[in-house]
Amino acid sequence: MPYVQVRITREGATREQKARVIAGITDLLVSVLDKSPATTFVVIEEVELEDWGIGGLPADAYRRQNLSEPEHR
Template identity: 70%
Template sequence: MPSVNIKITREGATAEQKAALIKGVTDLLATVLDKDPASTFVVIDEVALEDWGVGGLPVEEYRRQARAKS
């Protein structure tokens, strides 16, 4: 019984996008590990931007700096 947790930033992912993630992960586990889709659990957690960091910075600041370098 596989369980997968996907964390994304809370930036307006649609219900359709989330459904596509759930289906894609379920299909991948079925294909690669021969897991039964009926017993595969996928949870999507949406995290506020201020609670997400990358490269030692809050994600919004990281993105600002990345855009400035472009």
């Protein structure tokens, strides 16, 4: 009985997009692990942008910083 929790920032993901994420994750678990879709649970949790941190910074500050820096490849 797989349980998958997906956390995304609350930035306007539509109901349709979330449904596609749920279907895609379920399909992946069915095809790779032979799990039953009837007992596969996918939960999407939306987190406020100010509550998401990356690299020691709030997500919006991290994005601003990385937009102003050249990409490192």
